[in-house]
Amino acid sequence: MLSRTAANLYWIARYLERAETTARLLDVGHRNTLLPSTGGGFRNEWAAILQAMGAAGRFAEKFGTETRQRDIETFLVFDLDNPSSVGACLSAARENARIVRTALTTQVWDAINGSWQEFRNLQRRERSQIALPDLTDWATRVTALVRGAIEATQLRDDGYHFLNLGYALERADNTARLLDVKYYVLLPSISYVGSGLDTYQWTTLLRALSAHRAYNWAYGGELTASRIAHFLILNRLFPRSLLSCAGLANESLEHLARGYGRSTPAQEAARHLLAELAEAKVEEVFDEGLHEFLTRFIAENAGLGQAVHDAYLTGEAR
Amino acid sequence: MGAETGAAMSEAFNEMYDGGALRAPYRALETWRRTMPAELRALKQTEAEALFRRFGITFAVYGEGGDPDRLMPFDMFPRVFTATEWRRLERGIKQRARALNAFLADIYDRGEIVRAGRIPAGIVYCNEAYEIAVAGHRPPLGVYSHIVGIDIVRTGPEEFYVLEDNCRTPSGVSYMLENREIMMRMFPQLFQEMRIAPVDGYARLLKRTLASAAPSKCAGDPCIVVLTPGPYNSAYYEHSFLADLMGVELVEGQDLFVEGDFVWMRTTEGPQKVDVIYRRIDDAFLDPLCFRPDSALGVPGLMNVYRSGGVSICSAPGAGVADDKAVYVFVPEMIRFYLGEEPLLSNVPTWRCSEPDDLAYVLAHLDELVVKEVHGSGGYGMLIGPKADAATREAFAARLRESPANYIAQPTLALSSCPTFVDEGVAPRHVDLRPFCLVGETVELVPGGLTRVALTEGSLVVNSSQGGGVKDTWVIAE
Numbered sequence: 001m002l003s004r005t006a007a008n009l010y011w012i013a014r015y016l017e018r019a020e021t022t023a024r025l026l027d028v029g030h031r032n033t034l035l036p037s038t039g040g041g042f043r044n045e046w047a048a049i050l051q052a053m054g055a056a057g058r059f060a061e062k063f064g065t066e067t068r069q070r071d072i073e074t075f076l077v078f079d080l081d082n083p084s085s086v087g088a089c090l091s092a093a094r095e096n097a098r099i100v101r102t103a104l105t106t107q108v109w110d111a112i113n114g115s116w117q118e119f120r121n122l123q124r125r126e127r128s129q130i131a132l133p134d135l136t137d138w139a140t141r142v143t144a145l146v147r148g149a150i151e152a153t154q155l156r157d158d159g160y161h162f163l164n165l166g167y168a169l170e171r172a173d174n175t176a177r178l179l180d181v182k183y184y185v186l187l188p189s190i191s192y193v194g195s196g197l198d199t200y201q202w203t204t205l206l207r208a209l210s211a212h213r214a215y216n217w218a219y220g221g222e223l224t225a226s227r228i229a230h231f232l233i234l235n236r237l238f239p240r241s242l243l244s245c246a247g248l249a250n251e252s253l254e255h256l257a258r259g260y261g262r263s264t265p266a267q268e269a270a271r272h273l274l275a276e277l278a279e280a281k282v283e284e285v286f287d288e289g290l291h292e293f294l295t296r297f298i299a300e301n302a303g304l305g306q307a308v309h310d311a312y313l314t315g316e317a318r
Numbered sequence: 319m320g321a322e323t324g325a326a327m328s329e330a331f332n333e334m335y336d337g338g339a340l341r342a343p344y345r346a347l348e349t350w351r352r353t354m355p356a357e358l359r360a361l362k363q364t365e366a367e368a369l370f371r372r373f374g375i376t377f378a379v380y381g382e383g384g385d386p387d388r389l390m391p392f393d394m395f396p397r398v399f400t401a402t403e404w405r406r407l408e409r410g411i412k413q414r415a416r417a418l419n420a421f422l423a424d425i426y427d428r429g430e431i432v433r434a435g436r437i438p439a440g441i442v443y444c445n446e447a448y449e450i451a452v453a454g455h456r457p458p459l460g461v462y463s464h465i466v467g468i469d470i471v472r473t474g475p476e477e478f479y480v481l482e483d484n485c486r487t488p489s490g491v492s493y494m495l496e497n498r499e500i501m502m503r504m505f506p507q508l509f510q511e512m513r514i515a516p517v518d519g520y521a522r523l524l525k526r527t528l529a530s531a532a533p534s535k536c537a538g539d540p541c542i543v544v545l546t547p548g549p550y551n552s553a554y555y556e557h558s559f560l561a562d563l564m565g566v567e568l569v570e571g572q573d574l575f576v577e578g579d580f581v582w583m584r585t586t587e588g589p590q591k592v593d594v595i596y597r598r599i600d601d602a603f604l605d606p607l608c609f610r611p612d613s614a615l616g617v618p619g620l621m622n623v624y625r626s627g628g629v630s631i632c633s634a635p636g637a638g639v640a641d642d643k644a645v646y647v648f649v650p651e652m653i654r655f656y657l658g659e660e661p662l663l664s665n666v667p668t669w670r671c672s673e674p675d676d677l678a679y680v681l682a683h684l685d686e687l688v689v690k691e692v693h694g695s696g697g698y699g700m701l702i703g704p705k706a707d708a709a710t711r712e713a714f715a716a717r718l719r720e721s722p723a724n725y726i727a728q729p730t731l732a733l734s735s736c737p738t739f740v741d742e743g744v745a746p747r748h749v750d751l752r753p754f755c756l757v758g759e760t761v762e763l764v765p766g767g768l769t770r771v772a773l774t775e776g777s778l779v780v781n782s783s784q785g786g787g788v789k790d791t792w793v794i795a796e
Contacts, residue, residue, distance in 0.1 A: 001585060001586045001587075002567050002568075002569060002573055002583065002584065002585055002586075003573070003584040003585055003586055004569075004570065004572070004573050004584070005567075006586045095549070098549055099548075099549045101558060102558055102561070102562040102568070106372075158586060162586075256586075260586070260587050262587070312586040313586075314584060315573070315583070315584020315585050315586070315588065315589060316584065316588070316589065317588055318588045318589065
């Protein structure tokens, strides 16, 4: 397979996953605004969301320092200049898909193309007519549609594994960032840990990951920092946990190594990441410090991305 | 050149009729057309468009605003050739394709035709499309133009004229294939009633032709790629379609690199050697080290590998000189010189404005001639004398006097017309034909081609950029 084709497939998956995360973050922010005001002196919830996406500066340039919901909505959904907006991600995914049209099944192309066409229809609609939850529901629905089309129709060839690799790496990065943001940005001070506000925010975080019910089933409902950390980092059953993502990345890379009859530093990096998570205990994570652990994970995950790039996407590795 | 605008050219020939009588190949179609209710026709037209959209058969137009993915207007009324008509066309087309290639092989070698005084040296060697960079290099099989698109118009039952040759990268073959697919899907009963020769062997023939052009350094099955300028090119769909049909990779310049004596493709399994490049980019962009240094579409060093026989490029760099409008005039001479045959297809009588006598004639008869730029294409930069007003003709005459060598003139041909669906029912519209001749170890032509139709009443311009559409082209099987 052409390296560029593999890169396009990999990035289609990353952009779609990113669009979904942006929509989920928007949903979290919206729920936070329904929370009774936390009083003066604390960071506005929307500002925390922007910080989570690393987009606070870009937002301020465009809309000023005041964070109004309508502007946030514009910025996170419709603004094509914001590379993390739902629209920009769908557009980039569609452009990538158009280029590798022949590497995708008709259903997958229809789903990606359709999501972009629907976005353009939304753009034309009167904004006051669209409720924010409808918007975020729509975004998670179209990305799920593409994912479903991929699962149901794509050949299990190397292209499929590059798609999965893109999903796995992007999702791991997003989960780690969401968790980190909750812990370090959203919570105004350490004294709030265990307070009512804390609990509410944990719930919204779980909601953002479509995991609040799953959590209840798995852990019996009691929200504690260590259980939630265990759930999002080390749970084998939760598909967005860092362990599950590392597992998917590892599995995809093993398929590629078998198919190509050649192992690369990328497989080594993935095995290393997976082994570490598989053996980790939640106490160790907290001993290291959750923020420190997540920062290290994000860097290692990015390192794996670089290894994948060097091994497969430049076409120069021999 | 004489003024051969005789009676045969003044009346448009309707390919459906012979005098007042319906011609045999159109009989079944006339019944089909007459018995099709208007609602069904509208439904089928919508269905056709939906199919085109679904297959992604669009041409991309960027920078004009609006939806960049445009549909080529498709007319469902097929154009039909009898087996006898086609046999004659086929012989003429293959003859021309052979002669054009012989000419190219000659002028990059000893230039016998120039030495023999059959074509002026200036027209060949001072031509912008003449690539000094490949002079003396003989490509495999001595073939330069592997895909020759010859634009043909018809003016009467027996009169066919070649309007121009396309020796570089003629486009449109994807429409020939897809128009047929869609017609077969929508009107299967017509194909059962009439014996229509299939065209779907084109991709296999193209692949075989490209494989036969593999360089001598290539051992085993050659690795073939299609080189495209990228998704923003208007013909990108066709590039990806052809690559897909042949089962070869569609690459951009950035996917290829030169190392040692060969060209390599970047793949997930590491570099893979490339033997034959079917390029759909112009010479000027092929290699920034050899041609335009600002080209980001090409592959640095490609021409060195090409000249040392490490890779084949189809069509070969430099092939464009054969389809230049000033060279066109001499194609009948080429056929006589290289093949020792009389041309089976005529040229349109052409005045070269670089010749003082011709220029004087053209200026005196602007109101009855079509004047074209020598290097122009796509129906732009031309004057259709009978349709232009006096002021436009005056302005054009001034440009002619200023740089006469840039122009040629031809009589306005009474292009044949074919029945075409219009709002009111069916009406004749002017058409032309572009068949795609493949030249490799053998010379091949699938029975069909791209028929372009001027959808505006009375219009003679069939270019898609100016209100033209396409039709399926049928050849009755023998």
